[in-house]
Every structure is written in C-alpha cells, then in structure tokens.
Amino acid sequence: MIDIIALRRDLHTHPELGFTEFRTATKVVQMLSEMGYQVIYGRDAIDDDSRRGLPKLEVLEDAYQRALREGADPDIVQQMRGGFTAVVAELQGDEDGPTTAFRFDMDALPIRESELDRHLPQKGQFRSAHEGIMHACAHDGHTSIGLALAERLSDRKFAGKLRLLFQPAEEGVRGAYAMVKKGMLEGVDRLFCMHLGTDVPSGHIKGSSAGFLATTKLEARFTGVSSHAGASPEEGRNALLGASTALLNIHALPRFSSADTRVNVGILEGGTGANIIAEQARMVIETRSTSEETNLELERRVRQIIEHSAAMHELSASVETIGGAIPIRCDLELAELAVREAKGIPGFTHAETVANGSALGSEDASYMIRRVQEQGGKATYMIVGSDLPASHHHPEFDIDEAVLSPAVSLLERLARTL
Structure with a gap:
C-alpha cells in the first residue's frame, strides 16, 4: 500500500x-x-x-x-x-x-x-x-x-x-x-x-x-544592429529602446468597460555592454481578463504595440505564445x-x-x-x-x-x- x-x-x-x-x-x-x-x-x-x-x-x-x-x-x-x-x-x-x-x-x-x-x-x-x-x-x-x-x-x-x-x-x-x-x-x-x-x-x-481569468503569455524578441555607442551610435538600431517603448505603451493600455483586465511585462532584458548599442532584447508579457473575448482583444493590441514599437526604431520583432488559459x-x-x-x-x-x-x-x-x-x-x-x-x-x-x-x-x- x-x-x-x-x-x-x-x-x-x-x-x-x-x-x-x-x-x-x-x-x-x-x-x-x-x-x-x-x-x-x-x-x-x-x-x-x-x-x-x-x-x-x-x-x-x-x-x-x-x-x-x-x-x-x-x-x-x-x-x-x-x-x-x-x-x-x-x-x-x-x-x-x-x-x-x-x-x-x-x-x-x-x-x-x-x-x-x-x-x-x-x-x-x-x-x-x-x-x-x-x-x-x-x-x-x-x-x-x-x-x-x-x-x-x-x-x-x-x-x-x-x-x-x-x-x-x-x-x-x-x-x-x-x-x-x-x-x-x-x-x-x-x-x-x-x-x-x-x-x-x-x-x-x-x-x-x-x-x-483568461490569459495569454507572450515572449517578444526585438532584433536591431549593434554599433559603438560613442563612436558611431547613429549606425546602430537599439533593440532595448524598441522594447522599452513597447513596455511603456503596453502598460498604458486602457481599461475595458466590457470586463476586468490585467497586463504585465514581467521580463525585459537585452544588450551586452554599456558602450554597445543593444542588438537583441527580450520581453515576456501577460494579458488577463475575466472575459475570453476581451483577453483576445487585449492580446491583439499588445501584439500591435510590439510591431509598431519595433518599426519606430527600425527593428524587427517576433512574438510567440508561450502559455494560455481560458475562464x-x-x-x-x-x-x-x-x-x-x-x-x-x-x-x-x-x-x-x-x-x-x-x-x-x-x-x-x-x-x-x-x-x-x-x-x-x-x-x-x-x-x-x-x-x-x-x-x-x-x-x-x-x-x-x-x-x-x-x-x-x-x-x-x-x-x-x-
């Protein structure tokens, strides 16, 4: 036994x-x-x-x-x-x-x-x-x-x-x-x-x-161009800057009248040195809502922010779903x-x-x-x-x-x- x-x-x-x-x-x-x-x-x-x-x-x-x-x-x-x-x-x-x-x-x-x-x-x-x-x-x-x-x-x-x-x-x-x-x-x-x-x-x-709550867990990766931060900063494309832009705008998303919502950027990391324009950055984000449909809309907006934040800084970005649940x-x-x-x-x-x-x-x-x-x-x-x-x-x-x-x-x- x-x-x-x-x-x-x-x-x-x-x-x-x-x-x-x-x-x-x-x-x-x-x-x-x-x-x-x-x-x-x-x-x-x-x-x-x-x-x-x-x-x-x-x-x-x-x-x-x-x-x-x-x-x-x-x-x-x-x-x-x-x-x-x-x-x-x-x-x-x-x-x-x-x-x-x-x-x-x-x-x-x-x-x-x-x-x-x-x-x-x-x-x-x-x-x-x-x-x-x-x-x-x-x-x-x-x-x-x-x-x-x-x-x-x-x-x-x-x-x-x-x-x-x-x-x-x-x-x-x-x-x-x-x-x-x-x-x-x-x-x-x-x-x-x-x-x-x-x-x-x-x-x-x-x-x-x-x-x-319904939830979606996302991992976003930003890819730019590294360069010397002192000698040639204009030649770089700063992945951390794009990721930071996305972070601020994700947390600025409005509340919804249709359901309770939550959003959080739990991880932001990237770069290799103080004198190097960051070529890579990574973010892990979650959305949550009492409504499955509202969570999907929140996720759509997060993905849109990531795409446009990358474009602002001439970066490429990819987003992967790494977890999820429904009510x-x-x-x-x-x-x-x-x-x-x-x-x-x-x-x-x-x-x-x-x-x-x-x-x-x-x-x-x-x-x-x-x-x-x-x-x-x-x-x-x-x-x-x-x-x-x-x-x-x-x-x-x-x-x-x-x-x-x-x-x-x-x-x-x-x-x-x-």
Whole structure:
C-alpha cells in the first residue's frame, strides 16, 4: 500500500520544472503499470507542436540526464526525451458506465526553497535537492493523491472507465492545451480537477471554483544592429529602446468597460555592454481578463504595440505564445456531488458547493474542462483546503499532509459513485 506522505516527500525532494518532469513522470508510469493500468506516455500523450513555452534543448537534456542519475528507468524516460512528460492511464471497471477522468499536475517552480529550521521540509530532511527549484504550489501533493487514487481503484470495483491525466507544465499555463490537442480528453463524460490550499483551510472542501481569468503569455524578441555607442551610435538600431517603448505603451493600455483586465511585462532584458548599442532584447508579457473575448482583444493590441514599437526604431520583432488559459465554468451537478460525498469522509468538517475565488489567477485545466463540456460532458474544479505556513509560490510554502488521505478518499468515492 502506498505511503502517501512518504511519496509526497520523495517528489518534494526531487522537483522538476515544466516539461522536464522526467523522474516524476517515469515514477508515475512505473507505478501505474504495476497496478494494471493501460498507460500512455511520451509522444503518444501530448501533441508536439502544441506545447507552449518549451524550455531550450540544453535545459531539457540537462534535466533528462539528471533524472537518469536519480534512478529514472532508462527505457521509460527515453520515450519522454525532449520534454514529452505527459502521462495518461486508463482502467476499465467491472461494469459498463461513463468515462470519468481526474487531472493532476506534476511540475514545480523556479524558486529556491527555504533553509529555515521552522520550514518542515528542511527540518524533516526532504527539502529540494535541486537548488533553485521547489514544489511551492502543492503539485507534489496532487501527483501523490493521483497515484494513491489509482491504487485504491485498481480493484476495478466501479462502473465505466477511469482515466487519470498527469499533466506537465501547469505553471505558466502551458501543458494542458497540448494534451487536449492530442485527444486525451476525447470521450470523457465527467472530469474532476482539484487543487490543494489556495487560502482554504484544512478540513474544508469547495466543490467548484470561480474567478479564474483568461490569459495569454507572450515572449517578444526585438532584433536591431549593434554599433559603438560613442563612436558611431547613429549606425546602430537599439533593440532595448524598441522594447522599452513597447513596455511603456503596453502598460498604458486602457481599461475595458466590457470586463476586468490585467497586463504585465514581467521580463525585459537585452544588450551586452554599456558602450554597445543593444542588438537583441527580450520581453515576456501577460494579458488577463475575466472575459475570453476581451483577453483576445487585449492580446491583439499588445501584439500591435510590439510591431509598431519595433518599426519606430527600425527593428524587427517576433512574438510567440508561450502559455494560455481560458475562464472556467464548473458544472454545479458535479460540485454538489463532491460536497455530498465529502460530508461522509473523516477529515472534512465543512463543505461548500461554490468557491467564489478572488485570487484572479489562471488555470490551464480550463482547456480540458471546456473540451469535456463541448462533447456534452460535465466538469468541475475543486479546492481541497490545506493550512499553509506561507502563500503559494513562497520559499516557505508547504502543505498540511493530513489532508492528503481525505482527498484521496473523496476522489475514490466520486469515481465509485459515478
């Protein structure tokens, strides 16, 4: 039987960034295969051309080699080389029925984990072994819940087909879109997505969520001409100047009467020296809105600003979409079912159907949810509460491990009920 806390701590010690979850995904494949699941992974589980924000090849290869050093099965991980780290598992129940799917994200964040004695992973000696990378958003808990659920349901005592979706690269909202494009949500009748924490205390369960924003993540590159900044500045074409012009105008975009909006330039970098006109500059931008249509319009205007800012300074520019999400609309039927089932599980003390979230973040499970609903199915995004010593994406983030087992019990009851 899986020791869910030990499994979560193992994953916490070995965090991996989006599309480099080689060790994690290999472990998932191994465990699911041993349980009798039909497992799909590698290029069979994710669409190559639809992956967004893929790391550079050298980053992917370094992470691949590290996974091998840390014990990843060479035959399995070879099929994931190059960032194909999605895993999908299916199991047929002992009766006919609908296809029920559960989604779990696996990736970590580029954050250096705290070494303070009050931080449990430090005190308990399961702090990240990969400096500058940590599980600061509970995905180690999500993956552990998914595997423990798989073990409990391996007896096949449920009706219909079970599908488990282990997704790479949720951070930056990058991985779900490519799994949808590969067809991994086709034929799903019911989809449950979940997250631990998010300012909901331990013992509480929210059957659905609201407040997720549509978003687009963009990477813009400006290319100019380098020259001597003192002797011949007129011969140069300053890429940083064009990027700076774009930055100021992006942040000057008006608010919209049709919906709430957000825009941010999170990265601006370029140039090689104080006495050199910058030939290259790079920007990373995000747009967000409560409305998918408004977000698309905001994105269009950002792209237009980049194009014209480059033209002003006689530069060339390119823009790539490196992430995205759409609003989530949960089906109350599933949310109400989750609340009913949670009330009979030790560890849950309070259940609500709707969580009217105000965090105004984004989630790429939205693409999975919409695809299921487009086919006539139903979906929801649940919040399983967890007391947190620090906020998500903080160096001292950690979860209340006591919530892991009740979360598995909830998902198990949902699968068997449906």
